[in-house]
Amino acid sequence: xxxxxxxxxxxxxxxxxxxxxxxxxxxxxxxxxxxxxxxxxxxxxxxxxxxxxxxxxxxxxxxxxxxxxxxxxxxxxxxxxxxxxxxxxxxxxxxxxxxxxxxxxxxxxxxxxxxxxxxxxxxxxxxxxxxxxxxxxxxxxxxxxxxxxxxxxxxxxxxxxxxxxxxxxxxxxxxxxxxxxxxxxxxxxxxxxxxxxxxxxxxxxxxxxxxxxxxxxxxxxxxxxxxxxxxxxxxxxxxxxxxxxxxxxxxxxxxxxxxxxxxxxxxxxxxxxxxxx
Amino acid sequence: xxxxxxxxxxxxxxxxxxxxxxxxxxxxxxxxxxxxxxxxxxxxxxxxxxxxxxxxxxxxxxxxxxxxxxxxxxxxxxxxxxxxxxxxxxxxxxxxxxxxxxxxxxxxxxxxxxxxxxxxxxxxxxxxxxxxxxxxxxxxxxxxxxxxxxxxxxxxxxxxxxxxxxxxxxxxxxxxxxxxxxxxxxxxxxxxxxxxxxxxxxxxxxxxxxxxxxxxxxxxxxxxxxxxxxxxxxxxxxxxxxxxxxxxxxxxxxxxxxxxxxxxxxxxxxxxxxxxxxxxxxxxxxxxxxxxxxxxxxxxxxxxxxxxxxxxxxxxxxxxxxxxxxxxxxxxxx
Numbered sequence: 001x002x003x004x005x006x007x008x009x010x011x012x013x014x015x016x017x018x019x020x021x022x023x024x025x026x027x028x029x030x031x032x033x034x035x036x037x038x039x040x041x042x043x044x045x046x047x048x049x050x051x052x053x054x055x056x057x058x059x060x061x062x063x064x065x066x067x068x069x070x071x072x073x074x075x076x077x078x079x080x081x082x083x084x085x086x087x088x089x090x091x092x093x094x095x096x097x098x099x100x101x102x103x104x105x106x107x108x109x110x111x112x113x114x115x116x117x118x119x120x121x122x123x124x125x126x127x128x129x130x131x132x133x134x135x136x137x138x139x140x141x142x143x144x145x146x147x148x149x150x151x152x153x154x155x156x157x158x159x160x161x162x163x164x165x166x167x168x169x170x171x172x173x174x175x176x177x178x179x180x181x182x183x184x185x186x187x188x189x190x191x192x193x194x195x196x197x198x199x200x201x202x203x204x205x206x207x208x209x210x211x212x213x214x215x216x217x218x219x220x221x222x223x224x225x226x227x228x229x230x231x232x233x234x235x236x237x238x239x240x241x242x243x244x245x246x247x248x249x250x251x252x253x254x255x256x257x258x259x260x261x262x263x264x265x266x267x268x269x270x271x272x273x274x275x276x277x
Numbered sequence: 278x279x280x281x282x283x284x285x286x287x288x289x290x291x292x293x294x295x296x297x298x299x300x301x302x303x304x305x306x307x308x309x310x311x312x313x314x315x316x317x318x319x320x321x322x323x324x325x326x327x328x329x330x331x332x333x334x335x336x337x338x339x340x341x342x343x344x345x346x347x348x349x350x351x352x353x354x355x356x357x358x359x360x361x362x363x364x365x366x367x368x369x370x371x372x373x374x375x376x377x378x379x380x381x382x383x384x385x386x387x388x389x390x391x392x393x394x395x396x397x398x399x400x401x402x403x404x405x406x407x408x409x410x411x412x413x414x415x416x417x418x419x420x421x422x423x424x425x426x427x428x429x430x431x432x433x434x435x436x437x438x439x440x441x442x443x444x445x446x447x448x449x450x451x452x453x454x455x456x457x458x459x460x461x462x463x464x465x466x467x468x469x470x471x472x473x474x475x476x477x478x479x480x481x482x483x484x485x486x487x488x489x490x491x492x493x494x495x496x497x498x499x500x501x502x503x504x505x506x507x508x509x510x511x512x513x514x515x516x517x518x519x520x521x522x523x524x525x526x527x528x529x530x531x532x533x534x535x536x537x538x539x540x541x542x543x544x545x546x547x548x549x550x551x552x553x554x555x556x557x558x559x560x561x562x563x564x565x566x567x568x569x570x571x572x573x574x575x576x577x578x579x580x581x582x583x584x585x586x587x588x589x590x591x592x593x594x595x596x597x598x599x600x601x602x603x604x605x606x607x608x609x610x611x
Contacts, residue, residue: 157455162397163471196587201335205309235324
C-alpha cells in the first residue's frame with residue numbers, strides 16, 4: 001500500500017509526490033530537468049528524452065493511455081493531456097494528483113514549467129530553470145535584433161520526395177513563436193492556426209526567402225539531397241532560387257520542453273548563418 | 278438509330294461544352310490574383326515569372342487532374358452500376374480504392390523518399406495496391422464459376438474493402454503523428470499534383486479504360502436486363518462482364534493513385550446524368566464522363582479557394598454536395 005496521504009516533505013517543505021507518471025514528452029523532459037527524474041516511475045509511448053526516461057515502463061500516450069498499468073504503478077502524480085477527458089475521469093477516482101498539460105505558445109512553455117515544478121515539489125529549481133531558459137531565449141533575440149528578417153515558410157511535413165500535402169506552420173504555436181524570436185518572419189503569420197495544409201499556389205504566392213523544414217526524425221543524408229530537390233519545381237520562390245531550403249531535424253525542435261532555448265538558437269543559426277554563437 | 282445519333286451529338290456537345298468551359302475558366306481563378314498578360318509574357322524567363330508558375334504549375338495541372346479523375350470515376354460508376362445491376366454501386370464498392378489507399382499508406386509510412394520519372398513512391402504503390410485488390414476480387418469471383426459471378430464479385434469486393442480499411446487503420450496506428458496526418462490527408466483526396474508527370478503517367482491507363490468503355494454501352498444496356506436476357510440477344514456475357522470489370526477497375530486505380538479516393542463522384546454524377554438524359558448507356562456513359570470531369574473541376578475550385586490560404590480537401594467538397602444528394606436519391610427511388 002502506498003502511503004500517499006503523508007508523502008515525505010521536499011526540501012522546500014511542500015508535500016512532494018514520490019511516484020510520478022508523465023505521458024507528455026515535454027513534461028517528462030521538464031521533470032528530469034528540474035531534478036524530479038528519479039521519482040518518475042513511468043512515461044508515455046513517445047517519451048525519448050533524456051535517455052534515462054526512455055528506459056522507464058511505458059503506459060500509452062494521447063490516444064491509447066493504459067489506465068490499468070498506470071493505476072498498478074500507484075502514482076501520486078500523473079501528468080496527462082488536458083484533452084484526455086476519459087482518462088482524467090478515471091484517474092480522478094484514484095489517489096493520484098493530476099497535472100493537466102495544455103499545448104500552447106513559447107511563453108506557455110515557461111508557465112507550464114513553473115506550474116509543473118509546483119506540482120512536483122520542485123518550485124525553486126523549476127523557477128531557476130525557467131529564468132535560465134528565458135535569459136537564453138532573450139540572448140538569441142538580442143543577437144538577431146536589427147538584422148534583416150528573412151521571410152520564412154516553416155514546413156512540418158509533406159509527401160516524401162514530392163510537394164503534395166504540404167503542412168506548414170501558421171501564425172500560432174511554439175514553433176511559430178520560436179521562428180519569430182530567431183529572427184525570421186513567418187510568411188503565414190496572418191493565418192490563426194498552428195498548422196495548415198498548403199497548396200503549391202500559396203507557396204508560390206507567399207514568396208518565402210527561406211524554406212525551413214522541421215522534422216522530429218529527418219531524412220538520411222542520402223535522402224536529403226532528393227528531398228531538397230523536390231522544391232526545385234517552384235523555381236520562382238526566392239528560397240528555391242537562392243538555395244535556402246534548410247532541413248532541421250531533432251526531437252528538441254518539436255518538443256516544447258526545457259530544450260526550447262537550444263532549439264531557438266538552432267533556428268537562428270539556420271536563418272542567420274553568419275551569426276557567431 | 279438516326280434519332281439516337283442526333284441525341285448523342287446533342288448530349289456530347291452540351292456536356293462537352295460544359296467540361297471545356299470548366300477547364301478553361303478554372304485555372305483563371307484561385308486563392309491569389311495573377312496577371313494573365315504576365316502569365317503569357319514570354320519575355321520574362323519562366324523561372325522568374327511567379328504568375329506563370331502559379332498558372333502552369335499550381336493551377337493548370339490540378340484542373341487537368343480533376344478532369345481526368347472526375348471523368349474516369351464517373352464513367353466507372355456507370356459501368357459498375359450496370360455490371361452489378363445495383364444503383365448503389367460506386368467505383369469504390371469492389372475494394373479497388375481501398376487497395377490503392379493501403380498501397381499509398383504503406384508507401385507513406387515505410388517507403389524511403391524516391392522518384393521514378395517524376396513519380397513519387399506514393400502513386401506507384403497506390404496503383405500497385407489497386408491492381409492487387411482487382412486480382413484478388415477477380416480470382417475469388419471466378420474460382421468456382423464459369424465466367425464471372427456478379428454476386429460473388431459484389432460480396433468479395435465489399436468484404437475486401439472492409440478488410441483493407443482495417444489494414445489501413447493498422448498501418449496508421451503504426452505510423453508516427455506526422456505520417457498519420459499525411460495518411461489521413463491522402464484519404465480525403467487531393468488534386469494539387471504540382472506538375473504534369475503524374476497526369477501523363479495515369480493518362481494511358483485511363484485512356485485505355487475509356488476506350489474499353491466506348492465498346493460497352495450496348496452490352497451494358499442488355500446486361501441491365503439480366504445476364505440471361507443479354508445472352509439471348511447475342512451478348513457474349515462473360516466477355517462483356519470481364520471487359521467491364523477490368524476497365525472500370527483499372528480506371529479507378531489510375532484515378533485514385535492520381536487524386537486519392539475522391540468520394541461520391543462515381544455515384545452522384547451517373548444518377549444526375551440519368552435524370553437528364555435517360556437510362557440509355559450510349560448517352561449516359563459519355564455524358565457522365567464529361568459531366569464528371571466538369572463537376573470535379575468545380576469542386577476543386579471550391580476546395581482551393583473557399584478557405585484560402587488553407588486548402589480544403591476536395592473529397593470533403595464532393596461529399597458535402599454528394600452526401601445529401603445521394604440520400605435524396607435514395608428516398609426518391611423507394
